[in-house]
Amino acid sequence: MLRTFARSLRHRWLDESDARRIVGPELAERLRGFVAASERRHTGEIRVCVEGGLPTSYLWRHWRHAIPMAAIVRQRAAMMFAKLRVWDTPHNNGVLIYLLLAEHAIELVADRGIAERVPPSEWQAMVDRLGAALSGGQVEQGLTRALEEVSAVLVAAYPEPDAQPGTAPENRLPDEPVLR
Numbered sequence: 001m002l003r004t005f006a007r008s009l010r011h012r013w014l015d016e017s018d019a020r021r022i023v024g025p026e027l028a029e030r031l032r033g034f035v036a037a038s039e040r041r042h043t044g045e046i047r048v049c050v051e052g053g054l055p056t057s058y059l060w061r062h063w064r065h066a067i068p069m070a071a072i073v074r075q076r077a078a079m080m081f082a083k084l085r086v087w088d089t090p091h092n093n094g095v096l097i098y099l100l101l102a103e104h105a106i107e108l109v110a111d112r113g114i115a116e117r118v119p120p121s122e123w124q125a126m127v128d129r130l131g132a133a134l135s136g137g138q139v140e141q142g143l144t145r146a147l148e149e150v151s152a153v154l155v156a157a158y159p160e161p162d163a164q165p166g167t168a169p170e171n172r173l174p175d176e177p178v179l180r
Contacts, residue, residue, distance in 0.1 A: 007069075010102040011053030018101055019050040019179040027140050028177050034144060035175040038151035043158045044093035044114065046150055048143065048177040049080050053102040073100055077107035080178070087111050088172055093158050095150050097130075097143070106131050108150075117157045126150070 023031070035046050054076055062072045077098040081087065086094035092113030099106055106127050110118065126149045133142025 007102075008059060011059055014052035014102045016052055016180050018052040022101065022139055023050050023143075023177055023179055027143075028179070030140070031143060031147070032176040034147050036171070038147065038154070039171055039175065040160065041151070042093075042154040042160055043089065043091055044095065044154040045086055045089050045173045046095050046097070046147065046154070047084050047086050047173060048097045048099075048147070049077075049084065049180065050099045050177060051076075051080070051101065051180040054100065069103060070105075073103055073105040074107055076100065077109050081109040081111075084178060085173060089113075091158055093154060094173075095154070097146055097150065099134075104134075106134070108146075114154065114157060118153055122153075 031048055035048070038046060054072065058072050058076055061067050061075075062069055077096065077100075080098055081094075081096045084096065086096045086109070088094070089111065092111040094111045095114060096107075096109040098109060108123050108127050110123060115123075126146055129149075130142045130146040133139075133145065
């Protein structure tokens with residue numbers, strides 16, 4: 001019971017201001033620039049979402065229906081994947097990097113087109129490396145490396161076929177990180 005109460009407090013306590021503290025304006029701009037540069041090299045879309053705590057409706061599912069928190073975090077990441085329209089690519093090759101601060105959780109959600117080409121173990125290795133960096137207080141290095149790894153996968157699988165010198169491919173989604 002005490003553990004449940006502590007978890008609830010964490011989710012109510014951590015919010016958008018904590019996400020903005022972790023990813024300050026300068027880092028957000030560098031990440032935006034990295035995503036923009038990456039997306040000029042492939043047809044996929046990459047989004048980064050950092051969320052302080054879960055909405056009460058997700059916590060309620062955990063408490064009321066005893067759904068494990070890992071499953072709840074995965075559901076929230078999938079919802080953000082949909083809400084941010086990361087699925088909205090012609091080749092189903094969008095990727096969301098999702099961080100939930102209250103749970104120290106990381107989810108990498110890949111659309112079905114790219115997920116078919118990359119084994120789950122490779123995605124998990126990316127998550128593990130990002131987690132190790134974040135645990136060591138290396139937020140920028142961890143997120144940058146994760147973006148580099150996701151970009152490399154997308155460039156290998158879905159290179160921009162019509163890239164002409166001096167032109168940029170269509171950018172369907174905003175490049176800046178979502179901080180909630």
